[in-house]
Amino acid sequence: MIINLHVNGIKKSFDINPDEYLVEVLRRYGYLSVKKACDTGSCGVCTVLVDDSPVLSCSYYAVRANNKHITTVEGISGEDRSLGEFLVDEGVDQCGYCSPGLILTVIAMKKELENPTKESIVEYLTGNLCRCTGYVGQLRAIMRYMGVSE
Amino acid sequence: MKDKFQSVGQNLSKVDGMGLVTGKPLYTDDLAPKDCLVIKILRSPHAFARIKGINTEKAEKLVGVEVVFTHENVPKHLYTRAGQSYPEPSVYDKYILDEYVRYVGDEVAIVAAQSEETALKALKLIKVEYEVYEPVLDMMKAQGSKSQIHFRERCFLNMDKGFEPEKNISAVYNFSVGEDVDEVLENCHVVVKERYKTQAQAHTMMETYRAFSYIDQYGTLVIVSSTQIPFHVRRDVALSLGISAGKVRVIKPRIGGGFGGKQTVQVEFYPALVTYKTGKPSKIVYDRKETYQATTSRHAMALDVTLGSDLDGNIKAIDMNIISDTGAYGEHAATVLGAAGYKSLPLYNRVDGARFTGKAVYTNHIPGGAFRGYGVTQGTFALESAVNELAAKLNMDPLVLREKNMIRKGESSEIFNLTTVGVGSDPIPMDSCELKYCIDKGKELIDWGNKYPRKVISPTKVRGVGMSIAMQGSGIPGIDTASATIKLSDGGTFTLLTGAADIGTGADTILKQIAAEGLGVSYDIITVFSADTELTPFDVGAYASGTTYFSGNAVKMAALDLREKILAEGARMFEINNEDVLFDGLEISSKDGNKTISLIDFSNKLIYKRPHIQLMGTGSYTTTDIAPPFVAGFAEVEVDLETGKVDLLNFVEVIDCGTVINPKLARIQAEGGIVHGIGMALFEEVKETKKGKLITNTMMQYKIPCRMDINNIVVDFAESYDKTGPYGAKSIGEVVTNPAPPAIVDAVFNATGIRIRELPITPEKLKMALINK
Numbered sequence: 001m002i003i004n005l006h007v008n009g010i011k012k013s014f015d016i017n018p019d020e021y022l023v024e025v026l027r028r029y030g031y032l033s034v035k036k037a038c039d040t041g042s043c044g045v046c047t048v049l050v051d052d053s054p055v056l057s058c059s060y061y062a063v064r065a066n067n068k069h070i071t072t073v074e075g076i077s078g079e080d081r082s083l084g085e086f087l088v089d090e091g092v093d094q095c096g097y098c099s100p101g102l103i104l105t106v107i108a109m110k111k112e113l114e115n116p117t118k119e120s121i122v123e124y125l126t127g128n129l130c131r132c133t134g135y136v137g138q139l140r141a142i143m144r145y146m147g148v149s150e
Numbered sequence: 151m152k153d154k155f156q157s158v159g160q161n162l163s164k165v166d167g168m169g170l171v172t173g174k175p176l177y178t179d180d181l182a183p184k185d186c187l188v189i190k191i192l193r194s195p196h197a198f199a200r201i202k203g204i205n206t207e208k209a210e211k212l213v214g215v216e217v218v219f220t221h222e223n224v225p226k227h228l229y230t231r232a233g234q235s236y237p238e239p240s241v242y243d244k245y246i247l248d249e250y251v252r253y254v255g256d257e258v259a260i261v262a263a264q265s266e267e268t269a270l271k272a273l274k275l276i277k278v279e280y281e282v283y284e285p286v287l288d289m290m291k292a293q294g295s296k297s298q299i300h301f302r303e304r305c306f307l308n309m310d311k312g313f314e315p316e317k318n319i320s321a322v323y324n325f326s327v328g329e330d331v332d333e334v335l336e337n338c339h340v341v342v343k344e345r346y347k348t349q350a351q352a353h354t355m356m357e358t359y360r361a362f363s364y365i366d367q368y369g370t371l372v373i374v375s376s377t378q379i380p381f382h383v384r385r386d387v388a389l390s391l392g393i394s395a396g397k398v399r400v401i402k403p404r405i406g407g408g409f410g411g412k413q414t415v416q417v418e419f420y421p422a423l424v425t426y427k428t429g430k431p432s433k434i435v436y437d438r439k440e441t442y443q444a445t446t447s448r449h450a451m452a453l454d455v456t457l458g459s460d461l462d463g464n465i466k467a468i469d470m471n472i473i474s475d476t477g478a479y480g481e482h483a484a485t486v487l488g489a490a491g492y493k494s495l496p497l498y499n500r501v502d503g504a505r506f507t508g509k510a511v512y513t514n515h516i517p518g519g520a521f522r523g524y525g526v527t528q529g530t531f532a533l534e535s536a537v538n539e540l541a542a543k544l545n546m547d548p549l550v551l552r553e554k555n556m557i558r559k560g561e562s563s564e565i566f567n568l569t570t571v572g573v574g575s576d577p578i579p580m581d582s583c584e585l586k587y588c589i590d591k592g593k594e595l596i597d598w599g600n601k602y603p604r605k606v607i608s609p610t611k612v613r614g615v616g617m618s619i620a621m622q623g624s625g626i627p628g629i630d631t632a633s634a635t636i637k638l639s640d641g642g643t644f645t646l647l648t649g650a651a652d653i654g655t656g657a658d659t660i661l662k663q664i665a666a667e668g669l670g671v672s673y674d675i676i677t678v679f680s681a682d683t684e685l686t687p688f689d690v691g692a693y694a695s696g697t698t699y700f701s702g703n704a705v706k707m708a709a710l711d712l713r714e715k716i717l718a719e720g721a722r723m724f725e726i727n728n729e730d731v732l733f734d735g736l737e738i739s740s741k742d743g744n745k746t747i748s749l750i751d752f753s754n755k756l757i758y759k760r761p762h763i764q765l766m767g768t769g770s771y772t773t774t775d776i777a778p779p780f781v782a783g784f785a786e787v788e789v790d791l792e793t794g795k796v797d798l799l800n801f802v803e804v805i806d807c808g809t810v811i812n813p814k815l816a817r818i819q820a821e822g823g824i825v826h827g828i829g830m831a832l833f834e835e836v837k838e839t840k841k842g843k844l845i846t847n848t849m850m851q852y853k854i855p856c857r858m859d860i861n862n863i864v865v866d867f868a869e870s871y872d873k874t875g876p877y878g879a880k881s882i883g884e885v886v887t888n889p890a891p892p893a894i895v896d897a898v899f900n901a902t903g904i905r906i907r908e909l910p911i912t913p914e915k916l917k918m919a920l921i922n923k
């Protein structure tokens with residue numbers, strides 16, 4: 001079946017199977033920043049933004065995204081791009097596999113949390129697993145990015 | 151002169167960092183050809199069986215199926231999947247496909263089809279008839295079991311490590327130093343004798359196992375793989391197919407984590423076989439279930455430790471006996487087992503006698519394999535737990551007990567001589583051991599004086615602190631090899647070619663720093679390329695904490711070699727002696743200042759004018775030097791007495807890894823390694839049913855630490871310099887993982903009086919113990 005998605009601001013049609021998840025469709029069409037790590041909605045690695053909200057694309061049917069706006073890391077722009085630099089600055093881009101999902105979640109979080117604190121950041125991001133960094137370095141970078149002090 | 155540019159010790163960002171965070175297609179599956187065949191594997195539902203009959207007719211007829219392999223039509227060459235230097239000390243006990251299946255998940259058939267859907271459909275059409283055997287599912291009973299898992303005539307040994315398949319023994323490791331341990335123990339006033347158990351742990355790297363392959367323009371079989379060991383993959387795949395290694399090329403792109411899992415050749419055999427037989431590109435991507443079910447995990451172990459001391463806490467004897475569960479195959483069986491002893495026992499080098507005995511046994515579990523720490527994590531847990539128990543028995547602060555007994559700077563242990571290839575019998579002094587500093591600093595950072603042993607917070611909440619020390623190696627002396635090449639190109643730029651495998655660790659970045667330091671140039675004019683078995687020089691790969699030390703030393707040699715060549719060419723150009731030439735990183739000049747040429751002009755002249763050459767420096771490194779890193783780790787926990795839940799409030803680790811080449815990256819490496827140890831202490835456990843079927847086969851069931859589980863982690867570095875390391879550096883990757891399990895166990899003991907000797911410390915386990923107290 002054919003669906004229409006606005007991916008990173010560009011409207012395109014996608015030929016999909018009705019039972020296909022969004023992650024598969026996006027990867028098939030070349031949005032390779034979108035990664036999958038668990039297939040069970042447990043790790044956050046596959047996160048993309050659907051109409052600005054973080055969504056686990058491994059457990060979100062592509063058909064549900066019809067006519068919606070999708071953002072992948074390839075499409076982030078403006079000030080949001082600097083988040084990657086904060087991560088690299090802190091050295092938390094280890095294997096990097098969790099980075100796209102984390103970055104998109106942080107971008108959504110920044111819009112959503114009005115008075116972010118260390119605790120509310122950790123809570124918001126708890127579904128984004130990382131096996132390399134031990135989290136604390138990521139937290140340092142994200143707090144700096146969000147302008148939150150200890 | 152060379153001080154103009156300093157690279158070692160700088161917080162350089164990762165050379166690939168921006169590529170990673172902007173989501174560039176850099177990983178294996180991002181690079182696979184779109185139309186390649188997709189491979190799926192039919193797996194055994196039985197823990198132990200023989201395939202009596204297998205019918206693939208229907209599967210082969212399915213439209214879109216390219217080829218189906220069973221044990222009847224694959225090349226039959228024995229190999230080991232363990233990625234180790236040749237000749238490997240692991241038993242060659244594996245075929246690509248065998249008529250025996252030895253654990254639930256073992257490979258039965260390989261299907262390659264035009265789509266994943268078709269391949270999965272084809273798997274369902276294969277009919278298999280099994281003769282099912284009684285499996286061995288308890289490692290403690292493996293030796294006496296009636297079921298024999300491997301057969302002598304169906305295995306091959308490069309060297310005898312005690313392989314005794316009739317008793318299901320894959321390997322034996324024994325050594326002892328000093329006086330007879332039993333006699334010494336008899337005369338000890340205080341003795342601790344306990345059994346500790348460590349669980350199988352799953353790597354859970356975010357990028358699961360995957361590889362693809364194709365035939366290139368030269369007829370070479372190319373394998374692009376998410377691996378830690380490209381050069382070993384090349385050799386092993388060639389062996390499995392019975393072809394020359396010269397026909398195989400392995401490329402390692404960016405890797406989404408490995409932690410030892412990718413030091414085993416897990417998946418590369420399959421696309422290699424399919425492409426070799428069909429001539430068509432093919433790929434395999436394990437899903438998370440397969441990754442848990444059908445690869446390797448940390449060897450589960452039962453460790454008996456006996457410690458004896460006098461009344462003042464001078465440890466006189468250590469006896470360690472281990473049974474290690476190597477599961478269905480013997481990858482890394484002997485070496486993980488041995489490392490558990492010989493990289494933990496030297497911590498206490500003043501003993502009158504130390505003895506290590508161990509067996510790695512075959513069972514019908516998921517195979518054991520390399521996992522960050524490589525046995526030393528298990529050995530450290532048992533040894534350090536026993537030392538903490540001794541402290542409790544003596545009523546002595548565990549820090550004081552460590553100070554009395556631990557190895558110090560300048561001292562040695564005979565165990566190093568016994569267990570290292572080619573070192574001879576002269577004592578090997580630890581001239582960069584800063585354990586004392588690590589303990590003192592850690593004590594201050596955790597505020598031990600105020601917190602030890604416990605603080606009651608409320609009627610239901612108690613806090614406690616605990617600690618551990620640990621060591622590891624820096625590569626495998628006498629066995630491993632690393633090499634590097636650096637070329638000076640026109641335009642005054644350098645390229646570092648290294649076979650070292652950056653798997654997210656930042657190896658490419660720190661090796662570039664070492665190259666810049668050796669050349670005496672800015673790191674901005676160096677680019678790095680790794681790792682491709684056709685293009686980069688040999689390196690064993692990322693394991694045994696060897697990259698900084700081995701690959702770093704090779705890069706340093708290459709850099710110094712090239713620097714010499716630059717000076718020599720400068721001398722020729724200026725028609726003066728080599729000693730009269732200077733190179734400050736920007737210009738080559740004569741000492742008297744009369745002649746000067748910029749590096750850019752110099753390199754252009756070399757290539758385009760005269761003498762029409764490209765300068766290249768190379769280095770190959772091996773050593774018999776031993777340069778263990780040391781750490782001290784401190785845990786503070788809060789235990790909920792009502793639920794048995796343990797919250798880790800603080801973890802402090804002070805690290806002696808020699809010179810820290812890149813403090814920023816080293817810190818993250820340490821924090822990540824600590825969390826692996828925390829996971830092992832508190833959450834992670836591979837669990838199977840009574841029939842040997844995996845229960846923890848998703849990330850919902852297998853719990854790695856999440857963000858909420860990790861509170862405060864403090865990492866600090868001792869000032870240290872090892873004269874054998876590149877600019878003083880030792881390793882860091884594994885040692886950082888070792889202290890968390892024993893330190894956390896002791897913190898829980900200090901809080902509650904309950905000693906957990908079997909990991910992980912789950913709330914159920916602790917609550918039951920509290921009830922039975």
Ligand code: FES
Pocket residue numbers: 035036037038039040041042043044045046047056057058059
């Ligand atoms: S891959 Fe979607 S949550 Fe893990």
Ligand code: FES
Pocket residue numbers: 092093094095096097098099129130131132133356406407654
């Ligand atoms: S950096 Fe590797 S999983 Fe997060």
